[in-house]
Amino acid sequence: MKVAWQKAQINPPLPTYMEGYVGGRKSQVIHDDIEAHVLIMANQEKYFVLISLDIILIDKAFGLQLRTRLSRESGIAVEQIAVIATHTHSGPQISTKLSSGTAVNQDYLNEIEDTVSKVFTDCLKSLTPVQVYCKEVSIGIFYSNRNQPDLPYNEKAQFVRFIDEQGATVVDLMNFNCHPTILKADNLEISADLVGSIRQHYRDNLMIVLGEAGDVSTRFKRQGEDFAEVDRVGRGIAERLTLGEWQALRPSGFDLKTIIHEVSYDPASDLFLNNAKAQLEKAVSQQPEARVLLDMVEERLAQKSGTLSFEASIFSLGSLVFVFFPSEIVFELGKILRDVHPNLILVAYTNDFRGYAVDQATYGKFGESLITDYPYGEADAFVKKIAEQIEVMMRD
Template identity: 30%
Template sequence: MRVTFDQIDITPTNPEYFSGYGRSEKSQGIHDALIISYLKIALEATNLFIFSLDLLNVNRSFSTKVEEKINELYPKNENIVLISAIHTHSGPAVFTLPSLDHAVNPELEEEVYRKLIQLLSNSCVSSEVSRIELVTGEIEGAYGNRNDPEAYGDKNFYRFDFFQEEKLVGTVVNLACHPTILKQDNLLFSADLFGSVRSDLENVLDCPVLMLNGASGDSSSRYYSKGNDFKEVERLATEISQQILNKGKRQTVEFSLSSHSIFKENIHYNPQADSFWVEKSKALSEEKNSAIEKVLATHLAKKMNPESHWVTLISQQLIFEQFVILTYSGEVTSAFAKNIRNRFDCPVIIVGYENDYVSYLVEEENYGKYFESYLTRLPKGAADRFIEKTIRVIG
């Protein structure tokens, strides 16, 4: 098995609008570079391509365009493509969002696509892998459930180390946290928490590190942060990276792919005909007193307009002999992550924001209780049914 790790800078050089927090101001500079991290794993007749973008999201048309180009470049192989975003809110507005309004510069998407394809064309030296080690553990004291600090939060981390003989040639890290330490008053481009964790790990490991965000729908550092500036980003990143480096159970694994499948489901939803949200909207219009109620009312108004829409939910299932990778095209909550992992007797790596963005996937039990429900484009129970189907596909 051969692997190729690479990175490329995608930081805009001109002022651009941001994709997070609905900011109206353009960027005023760069704090840290935004990149695409790239990993190609050659598995006999199958190529696995993983891209992690320092952006808020990607969309389906972009991912499809990339997939078509890869199939054109590698026509004799089965090509599996995972394109994910770290979900930084301090990156440029490259792709539109279904539930938020922000300006998008179409030239940025073309530039990101060009840079991504350049990674495929770069004459990077691939490495023959002699050993892969998987480290599994939990991060404590840095992030958790952002709605209720006593509720379950997905604190699992997964770290794949790829070795050529005894040399570490690259690492993949998966954890679940909104990288939103920086708030709307920040006007500098930044990869926020994930970028700082990556930088810390690369400085120690002396190899490229690819970061994948997981089931972070309701996970953040809200109850752990001591501030909202770059100093706090560095503090929490150090806490997380030290635990990734020094904690966890290590085992040698084989990257032997048993099966790969893609599950899609189209859901038509008219929130204006949903009595649940009609009543919520009425109550908020009558009781709009607090700041949070005003925010919820604003998001609910956007949710109720347009009248109806189609949502295409997508999940990929990669089954390896010793672990499973499940991807979802939205923001999966901690409760779903716990439920999914309870159904398997091996490590399950969950990747969110993958190949598209359909907003939040909220479990039925908490639907309507918290912020995520006011942005989700799905009716109550739809996410539960979809995720259950993605598990059953595996068998």
């Protein structure tokens, strides 16, 4: 097996609008560099490409455009290229999904494409034979379930390490199962937030992807919401990441499966949405901040009926399985997938952004159920379909 990894800055031109909170925030300052990471894995003329960007989300059109360009430049199939967001709420605006009142800087998106293309081309030229190692590290003392601290969450960070023939680490790939935002809406400085801090304090060649972070955060464990707290938590997590025992992994052939889940849906007849609208209309008079959620519900109700389509992919690297998921996903749904396979890396925020994937038992209890494209029960059906396909791949 061969691997190559490189990174590059993708800092936006200033001033720039920010995306992650409502209100049309504008930044004049870059606090810390935001980055693009490119990881290429190759085995017997088969490839898989992982691209991580320090932005709030992957707009489907932008992600497909980038993947198509890299496919055209390399001959690697679009399906074998995954584009992922690290979900910083202090990054530049790259879509209108969360900041519809301000315009996207298309020139900046083009710059991101050009930068990723160059790094991608350099990686293709520098593929090197590697040995692969895995480990898990407990870091849950820094975060918890963010809706209720006594609810379950994944306290483990999964690691994959690629080591070249000289014994040097090419890159450590970390699967971080926590919402990575500490900085709040009053921050007006561009930052990679907690992901950037962990990378800074751990080592230079660390690539982070997010797992079941939809209902997991530092909310009940943090001591502030400023850059000092970002540094404290990032430093503490980085120190714990040196723990744990590395185990050798013998990758065999690559296998890739795409899973599509479709559902016919009429928002106007959605009982949950209509009930949520009625409740929020009553709440707005006493809680003006509820207006944001009410606007989201009304926007969903105004959409035409039709077919909703959700797409995920499964990539197996021998006994290691990656699941690439197009949403923020909550712990209970992530657990379904991890229970199916003992060595699984769940990668959320991939190739699209469909809001929160919330399990049926929790749907309607917390705010995540309002910020989603999934009707009641459909996230469960989608995840179970993925789990069934993993079981088929394991048998084969």
